[in-house]
Amino acid sequence: MEDIPVDKLTKEEARAELARLSGVMRRAEDAYYQQDAPVMDDAAYDALKARNLAIEARFPALVRADSPSRRVGAAPASGFGKIRHAVPMLSLGNAFSDEDVVEFDARVRKFLSLEGPVHYTAEPKIDGLSLSIRYESGALVYAATRGDGEVGEDVTANARHVRGIPHRIEHAPEILEVRGEVYMEHAAFEALNARQQAAGEKPFSNPRNAAAGSLRQLDAEITATRPLAFFAYAWGALSAPLADTQKGAIERLADMGFATNPLTVLCESPKALLAQYREIERQRATLGYDIDGVVYKVNDLALQARLGMRSTTPRWAIAHKFPAETAWTRLEAIDIQVGRTGALSPVARLHPVTVGGVVVRNATLHNEDYIKGVDSKGAPIREGRDIREGDWVEVYRAGDVIPKIRDVDLSKRENPHLYAFPTRCPVCGSAAVREPGEAVARCTGAFSCAAQRLEKLKHFVSRQAFDIDGLGAKQMQAFVEWGWVADPADIFTLRARHGDALARREGWGATSARNLFAAIEARRTIPLNRLIFALGIRHVGESSAMLLARTYQSWAAFQAAMIAAQPREGAAWEELNGIDGVGEVMAASVVEFFHTASTRQMVDNLVAQLTIEDVRPPDTGGSKVAGKTVVFTGTLSRVTRAEAKAQAEGLGAKVSGSVSGKTDILVAGEKAGSKLKKAESLGVQVLSEDEWLALIAQTR
DNA sequence: GTGCCTCGAGTTCA
DNA sequence: CTCGAGGCAC
Numbered sequence A: 001m002e003d004i005p006v007d008k009l010t011k012e013e014a015r016a017e018l019a020r021l022s023g024v025m026r027r028a029e030d031a032y033y034q035q036d037a038p039v040m041d042d043a044a045y046d047a048l049k050a051r052n053l054a055i056e057a058r059f060p061a062l063v064r065a066d067s068p069s070r071r072v073g074a075a076p077a078s079g080f081g082k083i084r085h086a087v088p089m090l091s092l093g094n095a096f097s098d099e100d101v102v103e104f105d106a107r108v109r110k111f112l113s114l115e116g117p118v119h120y121t122a123e124p125k126i127d128g129l130s131l132s133i134r135y136e137s138g139a140l141v142y143a144a145t146r147g148d149g150e151v152g153e154d155v156t157a158n159a160r161h162v163r164g165i166p167h168r169i170e171h172a173p174e175i176l177e178v179r180g181e182v183y184m185e186h187a188a189f190e191a192l193n194a195r196q197q198a199a200g201e202k203p204f205s206n207p208r209n210a211a212a213g214s215l216r217q218l219d220a221e222i223t224a225t226r227p228l229a230f231f232a233y234a235w236g237a238l239s240a241p242l243a244d245t246q247k248g249a250i251e252r253l254a255d256m257g258f259a260t261n262p263l264t265v266l267c268e269s270p271k272a273l274l275a276q277y278r279e280i281e282r283q284r285a286t287l288g289y290d291i292d293g294v295v296y297k298v299n300d301l302a303l304q305a306r307l308g309m310r311s312t313t314p315r316w317a318i319a320h321k322f323p324a325e326t327a328w329t330r331l332e333a334i335d336i337q338v339g340r341t342g343a344l345s346p347v348a349r350l351h352p353v354t355v356g357g358v359v360v361r362n363a364t365l366h367n368e369d370y371i372k373g374v375d376s377k378g379a380p381i382r383e384g385r386d387i388r389e390g391d392w393v394e395v396y397r398a399g400d401v402i403p404k405i406r407d408v409d410l411s412k413r414e415n416p417h418l419y420a421f422p423t424r425c426p427v428c429g430s431a432a433v434r435e436p437g438e439a440v441a442r443c444t445g446a447f448s449c450a451a452q453r454l455e456k457l458k459h460f461v462s463r464q465a466f467d468i469d470g471l472g473a474k475q476m477q478a479f480v481e482w483g484w485v486a487d488p489a490d491i492f493t494l495r496a497r498h499g500d501a502l503a504r505r506e507g508w509g510a511t512s513a514r515n516l517f518a519a520i521e522a523r524r525t526i527p528l529n530r531l532i533f534a535l536g537i538r539h540v541g542e543s544s545a546m547l548l549a550r551t552y553q554s555w556a557a558f559q560a561a562m563i564a565a566q567p568r569e570g571a572a573w574e575e576l577n578g579i580d581g582v583g584e585v586m587a588a589s590v591v592e593f594f595h596t597a598s599t600r601q602m603v604d605n606l607v608a609q610l611t612i613e614d615v616r617p618p619d620t621g622g623s624k625v626a627g628k629t630v631v632f633t634g635t636l637s638r639v640t641r642a643e644a645k646a647q648a649e650g651l652g653a654k655v656s657g658s659v660s661g662k663t664d665i666l667v668a669g670e671k672a673g674s675k676l677k678k679a680e681s682l683g684v685q686v687l688s689e690d691e692w693l694a695l696i697a698q699t700r
Numbered sequence B: 001g002t003g004c005c006t007c008g009a010g011t012t013c014a
Numbered sequence C: 001c002t003c004g005a006g007g008c009a010c
Helices: A011-034 A042-058 A098-112 A186-198 A207-215 A220-224 A246-256 A270-286 A301-307 A368-372 A450-460 A473-481 A494-504 A510-522 A528-534 A542-552 A555-564 A570-577 A584-594 A597-607 A641-650 A674-682 A689-697
Strands: A082-084 A093-095 A120-126 A129-136 A139-145 A151-153 A175-183 A229-238 A265-267 A291-298 A317-321 A326-338 A344-355 A358-364 A392-398 A402-408 A525-527 A611-613 A629-633 A654-656 A665-668 A685-688
Touching (some): A011 A042, A098 A270, A120 A246, A120 A270, A129 A207, A139 A151, A175 A207, A207 A220, A229 A246, A265 A270, A326 A450, A344 A392, A358 A402, A450 A473, A494 A510, A542 A555, A555 A570, A570 A584, A629 A641, A641 A654, A641 A689, A665 A689
Parallel strands (some): A525 A611
Antiparallel strands (some): A120 A265, A129 A139, A129 A175, A175 A229, A326 A392, A392 A402
């Protein structure tokens, strides 16, 4: 069967072949990663991988829960396997005030163009860690942590020991991914800490850390002794809808045997949401578990679907957070850090203080204005009070994560001197320049500044860039200190120059050195978008790098165009600046990068070491409107303007506001006016709303 | 010119 | 996670 070409396989053969590949590849991965004794060379493994992917592309319904394509990379010997979520796990937008909640409701109704009230559910936001659990034919197949939202850790064995998670469910859809929060009750947390202390182990600082630590035990038997609980509140992939409403879906999950939060209620107005918020706040101390706010969701699932997503958060839900816990402490000093773009960032060194169960020693001070007590527009923050070394300051953790300074106690101030923001880089001594209208001061030392150089190199090997296993910030710093790496190309000649010496260094051995060099070799071939991102061109992040890669498709074409481009004139500039999503600032930055001798040299040296993979433009699923420029006019009756736009863009169309020679399609609703006339005079194709909806339903 | 929305860049601790 | 800035629609 392994010899049958993919396009000749029957469905049954494909099913069997996927099962075989999964097993063979799993054994190869184990041998390679766990036992460090490969049974297959890379080319053979890649061939299997390609075959597996091709079969899955032809028979998407047959993709196995344990498919090799879902095993991202492979499990390190001491860690967890990775699982790619079939549907990404989202984060929620935040509301901090009553006003934010009223605005949320207004946004929802405006997007849907509804005058009447929208109904919402309100439920406590549990302070634990989110988990996605997949069931197939009613059986628990795997459980994964949120991770970065796309890829999480496989904690299946541990999840089976969590209260509120059934191992088997009845009357469930064929495929069901249940999402919810794993947490630890206060009583269980106290008892666990007492046991920890009796055993001479370190106690956990709070229930959330205890829950996270317990769920991430490598030995599931240890997890079994930790009293973890679970509330289901959402779902991912589904083979059939659970209900018509959020509330109904939650009740359905409860019927299947999942624990759901008893404080989940329906609210018919923002006013009712706020009342429920107060009610939950009132009960907070007696709930027996930690919560950090209240989550509101549009109840009608059809409306949720219409509202859809923004880039990382749904439009149909928001988390109303309780005020963050704060603590007062002494600001011992203000230090300056230098980032990869040269940005000078002030950091507050604090007398250690516990905030929300975590000891905080540092807090970001953002920039010069933040210390002065004003925002970017000069409006006062902290009522204009500035921050000085030696001050007593109030610390909180923004989003329960990033320590920040909320306020300063002037009555305890002893330091008579305003903080003087440096005018020179503290690392290299170059002038630090703050451009008019900008918030940050930057070191002008570029590559000759040791701090900038190191940060640029760290960026180069970061996860979204070259992502070299075993070469993180720490290792990079060491290589730079030893004088082994000064620019990116050096990474790829490291083995030849210092391979033997590395194996003798402290903390390194023959095996770890070999693994590192293997990882470096694996990245010698790199997709164009990753390379562009890795270069660290100002204003070009991950997504702009992808945009550029998709436009130029090959390194040769990209480089030639950038070298040919002159700032603000000529065809090459127009093409670059004309990319949707690229403006003057980014375009100028990229052109300057390629016209600077030192960076050009750095790039040439690097590229000589690499094989750069072309990038194909995105697949728009064969839609008829892909690549077309569309304009909507008049009153649409079946969808709102915003929905129509989101829909069209999802299919690869560009939506514009005005009719011009570039317009391909005008969609005219009721009472279309001047745009319709203009379109007719230009000979642009005009469609009614129904014709448009019929068109986008077709695929090529 | 104003007001979204998205992206880039910088940050903390376990 | 958050702020500031860039890009674009209105």
